[in-house]
Amino acid sequence: MRRAGLARDALVLVALTAYAAPFFWQLLTSFKPEADLLRLPPLLPARLTLAHYRVVLEQSLMPQALGNSLGVAAATTLLALGAGLPAAYAIARLPVPGRRALLLALVASTAFPQIATVSPLYLLLRALRLRDTWTALVLAHTSFALPLTVWLLAGFIREIPRALEESAAVDGASRAQALRSVLLPLLAPGLASAGLLAFLSSWNEFLFAYTFTASEASRTVPVALALFPGVFEVPWGDIAAASMLASLPPLLIVVALQRALVRGLLAGAVKE
Amino acid sequence: MTPRERADRRRGLLLLAPTLAILGVVTVYPGAWVLWLSLQHRIPVFGVERFAGVSHYAFLAGDPRFWSAVWTTAVFTASSVTLELVLGVLVALALAGQRRGRHLAFSLLLLAWAMPAVVTAKLFEWLYHPAAGLLNFLLGARLNWLGDPGLALPAVVLADVWRTLPFVAVLAYARLLAIPAELVEAAQVDGAGRAATFRHVTLPLLRRILAIAALFRTLDALRAFDIMFVLTGGGPAGTTETLTVYAYRGLFQMLQLGFGSAVGVVVFALVMTVAWAYVRLLSAEESRA
Numbered sequence: 001m002r003r004a005g006l007a008r009d010a011l012v013l014v015a016l017t018a019y020a021a022p023f024f025w026q027l028l029t030s031f032k033p034e035a036d037l038l039r040l041p042p043l044l045p046a047r048l049t050l051a052h053y054r055v056v057l058e059q060s061l062m063p064q065a066l067g068n069s070l071g072v073a074a075a076t077t078l079l080a081l082g083a084g085l086p087a088a089y090a091i092a093r094l095p096v097p098g099r100r101a102l103l104l105a106l107v108a109s110t111a112f113p114q115i116a117t118v119s120p121l122y123l124l125l126r127a128l129r130l131r132d133t134w135t136a137l138v139l140a141h142t143s144f145a146l147p148l149t150v151w152l153l154a155g156f157i158r159e160i161p162r163a164l165e166e167s168a169a170v171d172g173a174s175r176a177q178a179l180r181s182v183l184l185p186l187l188a189p190g191l192a193s194a195g196l197l198a199f200l201s202s203w204n205e206f207l208f209a210y211t212f213t214a215s216e217a218s219r220t221v222p223v224a225l226a227l228f229p230g231v232f233e234v235p236w237g238d239i240a241a242a243s244m245l246a247s248l249p250p251l252l253i254v255v256a257l258q259r260a261l262v263r264g265l266l267a268g269a270v271k272e
Numbered sequence: 273m274t275p276r277e278r279a280d281r282r283r284g285l286l287l288l289a290p291t292l293a294i295l296g297v298v299t300v301y302p303g304a305w306v307l308w309l310s311l312q313h314r315i316p317v318f319g320v321e322r323f324a325g326v327s328h329y330a331f332l333a334g335d336p337r338f339w340s341a342v343w344t345t346a347v348f349t350a351s352s353v354t355l356e357l358v359l360g361v362l363v364a365l366a367l368a369g370q371r372r373g374r375h376l377a378f379s380l381l382l383l384a385w386a387m388p389a390v391v392t393a394k395l396f397e398w399l400y401h402p403a404a405g406l407l408n409f410l411l412g413a414r415l416n417w418l419g420d421p422g423l424a425l426p427a428v429v430l431a432d433v434w435r436t437l438p439f440v441a442v443l444a445y446a447r448l449l450a451i452p453a454e455l456v457e458a459a460q461v462d463g464a465g466r467a468a469t470f471r472h473v474t475l476p477l478l479r480r481i482l483a484i485a486a487l488f489r490t491l492d493a494l495r496a497f498d499i500m501f502v503l504t505g506g507g508p509a510g511t512t513e514t515l516t517v518y519a520y521r522g523l524f525q526m527l528q529l530g531f532g533s534a535v536g537v538v539v540f541a542l543v544m545t546v547a548w549a550y551v552r553l554l555s556a557e558e559s560r561a
Contacts, residue, residue, distance in 0.1 A: 009372045016363075016380040022395045022434065023383055025406050029398060038404040079294075087291035094284030095277060102288075104551065109299045111547040113495040115516045116540035119309055119523050119533045120302035143298035150291060204388035206498040211524060222390035226502050236398055243391045250386035255379050261386075262378070265439070266446050 030240035052241035065224035088153030156190030193264030310534035328534035360440025385438035393502035
């Protein structure tokens with residue numbers, strides 16, 4: 001029985017590895033020498049090379065794009081958490097007029113298709129002379145990162161018993177003190193998962209980033225990858241290496257912070 | 273209303289103000305403005321800007337390319353959501369029985385979900401390569417996946433299913449964990465086989481979460497853009513041109529901002545109908561509970 005269970009567990013892992021094969025195949029491709037790229041079989045190359053990573057990091061626009069993506073995603077996350085945390089607290093704890101309608105509007109705004117808002121935003125950003133800047137992308141990405149953050153955080157705050165804050169207040173702490181010393185520590189995991197999801201959503205976004213950028217000054221990783229130049233032939237090895245760099249932050253988040261991520265994912269879909 | 277309540281109200285509005293201000297500018301304003309834009313002739317490069325009434329919509333009604341995009345969007349949405357639900361439940365069932373290596377299993381699964389859609393598109397473009405692609409090698413075939421009008425849409429659907437199946441799997445998995453083991457055991461003691469237990473015990477309990485997953489996924493599939501735009505660009509012969517891709521071409525390639533906005537508004541209306549169904553479903557449940 002025990003052995004059967006082990007075999008079953010192993011089988012599931014093998015099946016999931018096969019499922020993830022497109023990723024591993026690209027990983028292998030990124031280390032394949034140029035000459036082996038368009039030859040199949042053999043499946044495994046005789047030797048591996050770092051040449052594609054060298055090209056991507058030294059001769060392409062990927063390093064700037066990585067910097068842009070990190071900056072834009074970090075700023076989007078900070079803005080979403082900074083504005084979203086007070087809003088979430090108000091929704092969860094204070095007698096805000098029209099609370100239900102507000103929540104409904106938040107859900108509706110996460111459903112807004114980008115293809116519908118892209119043209120007005122384009123005209124707006126052009127009028128403000130913000131095209132091809134980080135600010136343009138941070139604002140555009142906040143349109144989906146902020147409702148998501150408010151929604152998640154309001155759910156997390158509601159899970160924390162109100163009595164905890166109240167008892168701190170009874171003990172003579174001011175409201176602000178009670179929030180800082182009681183609510184905030186309990187909310188830390190929730191803040192982490194909301195922040196991670198906001199970061200991921202900005203890092204992965206393509207349509208706005210593709211439309212509102214024009215040069216390496218603000219092009220993010222997905223845009224740089226979609227526009228990856230080839231001179232005579234498609235540089236599959238370089239594209240593979242660039243893809244791996246683009247997946248690195250999501251990969252780290254998935255492996256290191258799985259619990260927070262799954263929690264955020266579930267809360268986004270099933271809460272209230 | 274006590275003074276304390278009034279103060280709390282004021283404090284609440286103050287705390288909400290930054291969020292409302294930001295969303296007003298980046299969401300509400302564009303969401304309303306796009307309706308107005310869709311009623312105009314607007315070609316910025318030529319300085320054209322005049323009222324067009326509903327002429328863009330009238331044109332769309334008789335536009336074969338628009339109806340082809342509607343059909344492509346419908347096929348893409350229906351097939352990818354169905355496949356995701358079926359495969360997602362299978363993966364969730366496999367994971368629920370997993371004792372060892374659960375963290376690894378989740379990492380392998382979530383990897384596909386967490387990476388940018390553009391990366392997924394690049395991954396699959398390479399897998400689909402006619403001469404050197406892994407897929408043709410494994411099948412012993414020489415199919416032109418992205419170049420053959422009959423294969424391109426299934427190829428795009430496959431990539432999308434790969435990317436979003438983890439979402440359904442994780443939701444279904446969380447629900448499975450909450451089902452008491454005694455329930456399943458009791459059914460088996462009563463002589464129900466595995467299939468019967470799944471059909472009569474597990475599946476009914478999964479129904480609510482699957483309805484939610486289906487709505488969420490439908491919403492996303494209707495809005496999907498990155499995967500087809502990067503993988504096929506809407507080709508070959510327009511067979512993968514969904515409404516979003518058609519709207520984008522109208523907006524930024526034909527540079528007809530008014531016309532493109534009208535196609536965008538159609539997507540908007542479709543998505544909002546699904547979102548409305550979602551809200552209805554949830555409030556119907558709330559009133560039953």
